[in-house]
Amino acid sequence: MFEEQNAQWGLVHAFVLDGQGGAEPISREALADLQLRPEQSVWLHWDRSHPLARRWLREQSGLSEFTCDLLLEESTRPRMLVQPGDELLLFLRGVNLNPGAVPEDMVSVRIFASSQRILSLRLRPLHATDELIEQWARGTGPKVASEVMLYLAEHLTDKIDSLVAELSEKIDEQEEHLDNNERFRPDHDLMLQIRRRAAGLKRFLAPQRDIYGQLARSRMPWFVEDDSDYWNELNNRLTRYLEELELIRERIGLVLESESRRQGERTSRTMYLLGITTGFFLPLSFITGLLGMNVRGIPGDDTPYGFILACLLILGIAGFQLWLFRRLRWL
Template identity: 25%
Template sequence: MDGFENAFALLLDGSGGARSLTLEEARRWRASDGMLWVHLPPDVPDLPRVLEAVFHLPPQVRGPLLSDTGRVRIDVLNEEELVLLLLHPDSMPTAALPRQLRAWLTADRCVTVAPTNQHAIVAVRDQLAHGRGPRGTDLVLAFASAALSTAALRTTELDDTLSGLETRFESRREDSGDLPTDLRRLRRTLVEQRRFVSLVRDAVMRVSLLTVEWLRTQELGLRQMAERASGALKEMDALVERARILHEDVKARLDARSQRILYMLTIISGVFLPLSFITGLLGVNLGGIPGEQWRGSFLLLVLVLVVLAAMEWRALRRRELV
C-alpha cells in the first residue's frame, strides 16, 4: 500500500487468489467488492490514528486490537466481529518487545497487526499470490494452518537435532564435550516451541467454541485444525520428554565421572598420607634423628617407604577398593 512500508491490502477473489490494493482503493472498499485483508506492522507511526482515520475502525475495535496479551485473548464484538490476540513466544529473550499476532475479523473484512515477516502472514500471502489461499471467511483457518505447518517443519528440525545429540552421547565421540551446552540450548528451544503450539491449539479451540454466525461454516475445519494442533502438541511433548531423559543420562555420566575422579584422589591421598607423615616426622629441625650419622640411612628410609606403599596398595586391592 502506498505510504505504508511493509503494509499491504489484498482483495480476495473467492477462488484462492487476491489482488493488491492501493491505499485509496482500500479506503473506497465496499462489502460487495469481496473479502478485504489489510495488514499493518506494529511499528506504523501513530497506529491508532491510522486505524481510525484510514480504515474507520471504531474505539470498541481499536482498544482490544491494540491491547497486549500474555497468552491468548479472544473478544467477540457485536456478536459478529472477532478480535484475536496471540502471543508468539520468542526464543530470543533479548527482544525488546514480544511478538504478537493481532487480528480483527468480520464476515467480509480482516485487519491484522503483526510483524510482516511473521511466518503465518508470509505463508498466507504467498498462498494467495499462487492462487491457493483462503477464499473468504476461512482466513482464520489459513492463519492457523500456516502456523501449524511452520511448527511441523520446526518440530522435524528439532527432532533431527535431538537425534544427533543422542547419537553423540551413545557413541562417546570426541566432540561430545560441549554436549551439555548444546542440550541445554535445545531444551530451551523445545520449551518455547511447545508453548507456541499450545497457544495455537488454545486459539483454535476457543474460536471453534464461539457462536459467531459466519464461523459456523468453518466448524468442521476448525475441529480438524484443533485435532491437528493437539497431535502437534503431543509430538512436542514427546520431544521434550526425550530431551529430559537425555539430560538425565548426561548428568548421570558427568556425576559418575566426577565420582571416579574424587575416588582416585581419595585413594592416592590415603596411600601417601602415612608416607607423608613419616617424611614429615623425620624432617623436623631437631637433633637426635635416628640414622643421622649413618650414610645408608636415606636409602633405608626410601626402601621402608616403598615397602609401606606396596603393603598399603595390596591391602586396598584385597578389599577391592582399587
Template identity: 20%
Template sequence: MIRTLLVTGDGKTHSGDASLIEQWQQDPESHIWIDLQGETQEHERELLEYFDCHPMAINDAHRERHPPKIEEFETHTLIIYRGISAFDAELNYEPQQVAMFLGTRYLITLHPGMAMSIDRLFAGDGNTLLAKSPEFVALKIMYTSAGFYQDSLLEFENQLSDLEDELQDAGTDALMRRIIAYRSRLVKMRRIFNYHQGITQELIAYDYEHLPREEAETLHAINDVHERFERLYSLTQMYYDICGDLIDGYISISSHQLNITMRVLTVITAIFVPLTFIAGIYGMNFAYMPELEMRYGYFMVMGIMLGIGVALVWLFRRKGWF
C-alpha cells in the same frame, strides 16, 4: 505497507491497496482481506476505527508482546497470534505478534514485519479461502504458521539425535552449553504453543459469532489447527525432556568418571600412608633408637615397607577397586 485482497460477489478477485475498500462497501456480497505490515499505530487505528473495531481490541493489538488470546466483540472477533518471521533447525527464531480482526465480511491483519504464513497465502490460495469466508483465511494463517514451526522442529530432531551421539562419544562442556541453550529456547516455544493451544480449545468449546462451530467446514478447519498446535506442544515437551535427559546423563557420566579418579587416588593414598608412617618414625632425630644400630636394619625396613605395599595392592585388586 498495505495489501488488500478483494473477492467480489460474482467471484472475481482483485488485489491492490486501500482503494479497494470503497468497492467492498458497494458490494454487500464481497469479502476483503486487508494486511497492514509495518504501518504506524496512528494509521492502523484510523483504519480500524473506520471498520468500527472496539477501542479495547485496538489497544490490545497495539500492546507490545501481548500474550496470544481470542476475544469476541460486538462487530468482530480479535485473535492475537504469535507468528514467526524467521526460524531454523537450531531453534533460532524471530517471533512477531500478529493481530487479526475478523468480521462478517472482512479480515484485517496487523504485524510489524514480514509474516511468512501471510505472504504464502497472499501468493497462494488466499483468494479461494477468502471467497468462502474471511474466517477460513484467519484459520489458515495460523495453520500455515504452525506448519513452519513444525518443519523446523522436525529438522531439530535430527540435530538433537546427532548431538546425543556426540555427547556419548566425547561429551564436552561446549556440547552441554548447546543443550542448555536448546532447552531454554524450547521452554519459550512451549509457552507460546500452550497459548495457541488454548485459543483453539476455546474455539472448539465455545461459539464465536464469526467462527461458527455449527458449520462443518469451519469446525474441521478449527480441529486441524488445534491438532497441529497440540502436536507442536507435544514435540517441544518431548524435546525438552530429551535435553533434560542428556544433561542428566552427562552429569552422571562426569560424576562416575570423577568417582573412578578419586578411587584410584584413594587407593594410592591408602598404600602410601603406612609407608609414610614407617618413614616418619625412622626420620625422628632421637639419640637412642635401638633399631639404628642394627647392621641390616635399613634393608629390613625397606623389605617390610615393600611387603606392605605389595600386600595392599594385591588386596585392593582382589576387591576390584582398581
C-alpha cells in the same frame, strides 16, 4: 502499482475475494466507495505502526473504540474475543523468520473478522501474506473471510513445526555423543539456550492452542462448513508441539543429569584411587622414615647385609598390602 500507492497509507495489502479462489487488488482510495456482492469479501492488511493506518482504523473502519484499542495495543498475548454481530477478534503469534531475527521472538498478527470483511494488522513483515497472494494469482486461494483467517493461522503453525524439529535434532546430537563417547561433555550453554527457547515458545503456544480449540467448538455463522475440522486439526498440532517442547525440556534435564552423574563417578573414582595409593604407601613411608633416622641402635646398621634386609622387609610389607587390598576388593 496499488501496493506502492497503498504503502504510503500504511496499507500493506488490499484484496477483494471473488468467492472462487481468486482475488483482485484494490487501492486505498477505493475503500470509501467499496460495495461488495454477496459472494465477495475484502481483506485489508495494515502496518499498525504507520500513523495513517492507525488513523484510518479509528476514523474510517467503522470499528468501535474498544475494538480499535485492542487492535492497536503495544503488547498482547494470543487471545480470542467474540463481539456482538458475530464479529471476531483474534490475536495470534508465529515464528519470526525475518532476516537477522531470533525465531522465538514471535511475530504477531491481529485480526478482525466478520462475514465479508477481514482486517489484519502486523508490526513485522509476515511471510504468510506473500504466499497467500500467490495462491490467489493461481486461483487456488481462500474463497471467503473465514478461510483467510484459517490460512493465516495454519501458516503460522506450519513454521513452528520446523523450529521444534530443529531444537529436537540438537538434543539428539548431544544424546548420541553422550552415548558413544564416555569422555564427551555436553554443551551447557547450548542446553540452557534450547531450554530457554522451548520455554519461550510454550508461553505463547499454550494459549494459542486453547484458542484453536474454542474456534473448533464454537462455530461462527459465517464459517465454512468444514472450518471446525481444520481448527480442530490445528489444535491437535499445537498440542503435539507443546508435548514435544515439554519432552525437549525433560531430555535436557536427563542429558545434564547424566553428565553430572558421570562427572561425579569420575571424581569418586579418582578420590578412591588417591585414597588407596595413600593407604598403600603409608606403612612404607613410616618404615623408611624410621630407618632413615641418623641415630644409633637401628637394626642392621652394624652388618653389611642391613640394607638388603631392609629392602626385603619393605617388599614383604608391600606384597602383604597388595594381597590384603585385593582380598578386601579395594583393588
